[in-house]
Amino acid sequence: MRLVLGQDQAVAAWVASRIPFMAANPDFGPCVAIGIVNHLDQPVRGVVYHSYRPEFGSVEISHAYDTPKALTRSLLNGILAVPFVQYGVGRISVCTPRRAASARRFLEKFG
Secondary structure, eight states: OEEEOSOHHHHHHHHHHTOGGGSSOOOOOSEEEEEEEOTTSOEEEEEEEEEEETTTTEEEEEEEESOTTOOOHHHHHHHHHIIIIISOOSEEEOOOOTTOHHHHHHHHTTO
């Protein structure tokens, strides 16, 4: 698995296509995105940083994946470097539907 950088719009479109409530409006607006591809260069996970509010030190994250096993500690460190190191935020927000149990469990592990 490896990170894909510099393909913000393509990764954002991939993530939006996997979030059911985004079907009507699949646009995150201005964003930065990171993809994760497998050994065949097929996308397996994507993270989109959007709604950046530097005055509040916050950014929103949306993510989607095809396989939950596509995330290692090293990849997670790379993904989290964007908001905390590049943007310098102190807070990340994620909006997740109540019925998205697996996504909620994943997020709750990180507080």
